[in-house]
Amino acid sequence: MDKLVSQIEASPAGCTAVAPRHPQRQVIEADVARFTKAVQVPENVRFQVMDCEADGFVYQGQTIVLSTRLARMNPQQRFFIIAHEMGHLRLGHHGAMRSFVARIVNDHPDEKLARAQLVSGLSQISHQHEFDADAFAVRAMESAALQPEQAAWIFDSIPSDKDNATHPSAPRRAQAIRSMARQPQDR
Structure with a gap:
């Protein structure tokens, strides 16, 4: 089971370490502060800033890995990404995914069949986790008096309009963020 979980979980193995004085790293670390x-x-959560292709991800249920690439975004957008990843942690998505994999492995002792079942159910649970983490981030932005519309603009700039195996399409996420955000008169 651990082997299957590690194969579907993001890992910092493809990232590159950056020096503590790297200007983009310092920007992201100031954002984290x-x-x-x-x-x-939570006390057990660690933040790690590296040069990664992905803007951010959670590793092994307790480390939030943030990319120096985030420095290209404005501070509110960076806050959203950090809050989104925190949402995955606070909402227990790592544990839920482990439970999902465990159920499949227990129900299908044949590894080939287990992998097929995992693939067929992964998108639905993963997409829901992404929407839930986005909702957590929108609420965090509102609590910090930031504008969630800034987060929606992140997804407006992504050209892909198709869902993939782990993430809903950028337009779907932008629309969901806008629908979750309070209207100005509600603030």
Whole structure:
């Protein structure tokens, strides 16, 4: 089971370490410091800033890996990405995914059949986790007096309009963020 979980989980193995004085790393670390003042972060959670293709991801259920690439975004958008990854942790998505894999492995002792069942159910659970983490981030932005519309703009700039195995399409996410965000008169 651990082998299957590790195969579907993002890993910092494809990332590159960056020096502590790297300017983009310093920007992201300053964002993390501001974030931890606005949002309660469990004591066991670690943040790691590296040069990665992905903007951010959770590794092994307790480390939030953030890419220096985030420095290209504005501070509110970076807050959203950090909050989104925190949402995965706070909502227990790593444990839910492990449980999902365990159920499949227990129900299908044949590895080939287990993998087929995993693939068929992975998108639905993963997409829901992404929407739930986005909702957590929108609420965190609103609590910090930031504008969730900034988060929607992240997805407006992504050209892909198709879902993939792990993430809903950018337009679907932008629309969901906008529908979750309170209207200005509600603030």
